[in-house]
Amino acid sequence: MAWSNEHQGPTMKSFAAARCVFLLLSATWSATAFAQSVDTILINGKIVTVDDQFRTVQALAIQGDRIVATGGNEEVQKLKGPATRLIDVQGRTVIPGLIDNHAHYMRAAEYWHREVRLDGVTSRKLALDLMREKVRESKPGEWVVVLGGWSEEQFTDEARGFSRKELDEVAPENPLALQLFYFRVYANSPALKAMGIEASSPEPANIKIDKDAQGQLTGTLNGGASIGLLRSKLGEVAREKAVENVRLLMADLNRMGITAFQDQGGTGVLPNHIKAFQLAHDAGQMTVRSFYNYYEEPKSAADVENLLARMPSIKPFQGDDWFDLTGYGETLYFPLHDALLTKSTNPSAEALQLWQRLGLGLAQNGIHLNVHAQLRGSIEGFLAAMEAINKEKPIRGLRWTFSHLDQAQPQDLERMKRLNVYAQIHSRPTIQGGLMFKVHGDLTYDMPPLRMIQDSGVPWGLGSDATAVTPSNPFYTLWWAVTGKMIGGKQVLKQTITREEALIAHTRSNAPFLFQEANLGSLAPGKYADLLVLDRDYLTVPMDEIKDIKPVLTMVGGKIVYGSVNK
Numbered sequence: 001m002a003w004s005n006e007h008q009g010p011t012m013k014s015f016a017a018a019r020c021v022f023l024l025l026s027a028t029w030s031a032t033a034f035a036q037s038v039d040t041i042l043i044n045g046k047i048v049t050v051d052d053q054f055r056t057v058q059a060l061a062i063q064g065d066r067i068v069a070t071g072g073n074e075e076v077q078k079l080k081g082p083a084t085r086l087i088d089v090q091g092r093t094v095i096p097g098l099i100d101n102h103a104h105y106m107r108a109a110e111y112w113h114r115e116v117r118l119d120g121v122t123s124r125k126l127a128l129d130l131m132r133e134k135v136r137e138s139k140p141g142e143w144v145v146v147l148g149g150w151s152e153e154q155f156t157d158e159a160r161g162f163s164r165k166e167l168d169e170v171a172p173e174n175p176l177a178l179q180l181f182y183f184r185v186y187a188n189s190p191a192l193k194a195m196g197i198e199a200s201s202p203e204p205a206n207i208k209i210d211k212d213a214q215g216q217l218t219g220t221l222n223g224g225a226s227i228g229l230l231r232s233k234l235g236e237v238a239r240e241k242a243v244e245n246v247r248l249l250m251a252d253l254n255r256m257g258i259t260a261f262q263d264q265g266g267t268g269v270l271p272n273h274i275k276a277f278q279l280a281h282d283a284g285q286m287t288v289r290s291f292y293n294y295y296e297e298p299k300s301a302a303d304v305e306n307l308l309a310r311m312p313s314i315k316p317f318q319g320d321d322w323f324d325l326t327g328y329g330e331t332l333y334f335p336l337h338d339a340l341l342t343k344s345t346n347p348s349a350e351a352l353q354l355w356q357r358l359g360l361g362l363a364q365n366g367i368h369l370n371v372h373a374q375l376r377g378s379i380e381g382f383l384a385a386m387e388a389i390n391k392e393k394p395i396r397g398l399r400w401t402f403s404h405l406d407q408a409q410p411q412d413l414e415r416m417k418r419l420n421v422y423a424q425i426h427s428r429p430t431i432q433g434g435l436m437f438k439v440h441g442d443l444t445y446d447m448p449p450l451r452m453i454q455d456s457g458v459p460w461g462l463g464s465d466a467t468a469v470t471p472s473n474p475f476y477t478l479w480w481a482v483t484g485k486m487i488g489g490k491q492v493l494k495q496t497i498t499r500e501e502a503l504i505a506h507t508r509s510n511a512p513f514l515f516q517e518a519n520l521g522s523l524a525p526g527k528y529a530d531l532l533v534l535d536r537d538y539l540t541v542p543m544d545e546i547k548d549i550k551p552v553l554t555m556v557g558g559k560i561v562y563g564s565v566n567k
């Protein structure tokens, strides 16, 4: 796309200003010692601070973008002045803003205005209605797409995909297509035409065109290349629209309770995707703190050498607490990127050597690494490579992280502890659980081994992996971690954790991945006022209702970015 310029980091100005306020306030945070009145006070809350003692308080005071005091109603209200905004949360539960440690939102923002999301939709009929509604509000010929985040198994009325015929009924004139994970597309006739697929077409590389007994197109395209083909036809998004889409996406995330995330790039991520977030940042329009890892897909020895030569130019931490580059992820050497829905993986010594060369380069340049690893072969291979790298250049201080770890074993976690390697665990079974059983059988119940990881002492946090392979809603992730169920209700995980453990994992424990533990993750004096006022009590609501919890109000940096306490 044409409008990308050289990536420019945001200025340090706002970061430096925030630091000054922090230093000033941290010395004077206690309610009685705070001489001047504050901007905002929340009272009458069940404020779950998620501090290291998991304290609950009634009230909280905010000055500028940070919390300056927490405590009882009476004590904190001593900080009230004539200009203080008093928010009575009327007994509601307040929790820290939820941090998603692993998502692909930068890539997802591009076509957000064309997307229908089926996140949490358990009725196939409702899914069709949602698509119909989107078509109705679209201009003739405009694409309508579902770019993942759903599975057939989540539908409790009819667990199956969509035919060309029924998609044609929903959208006779608009191209309509659904991406299923990274391996299938369901398309209507206009979408097939736009993709150049006809009944007589020769099959493009790595795409299997499905036909019925009469040789007619069913609308199903199998194979990972079908996703790339679909995306290539969605058209260029103008710069202004791309920035607006960033705002729309962030507004949706605020509504669901996300106040910060770490983006892991992913296949198809472009410099323009990051640029759109940077433009939103520079225009002062951020409502979700957006951190990202630098992403590439080296596929050969030559690519590896090329990337190694450029590695010193990857410079994390030049941004601020709204938008910053944190490191490198989640694919170091692309041929070793394993797939959850394959039975096993067996990385070659040669490929692991290339992985190790890149890893050593990152270590030598002092760069944080987040590495995707799901199956035993990958986990063991990468751990051995990390141990070898650590002998040459210690990695303890770099917070290297495994993403996913679906088949981790106790011995892996012990090796991770020795290296100070962290773990990110993701709620992909909320929609992939059904398919995982077909490949992994009863092993699925322990994938990922959530209880084992929680008890291991490895620093770890919860995230989604949205938007192609999971929904974005963080309350689905919390619900899955506590109940072990996938959307639709099927039990897919036996290693569950408590709701307190899950909440810590989705807030305080995620801050270190963003290198933001001084600022984010709990509601304590000195930290940013990033918080959610909930419509029901996370700690006492029946377990199955955790997925239905919604913020009534979301605040980021002391500003209300969604909702109000009065609705």
Ligand SMILES: [Zn+2]
Pocket (backbone or CB within 6 Å): 330, 372, 373, 403, 404
């Ligand atoms: Zn991944």
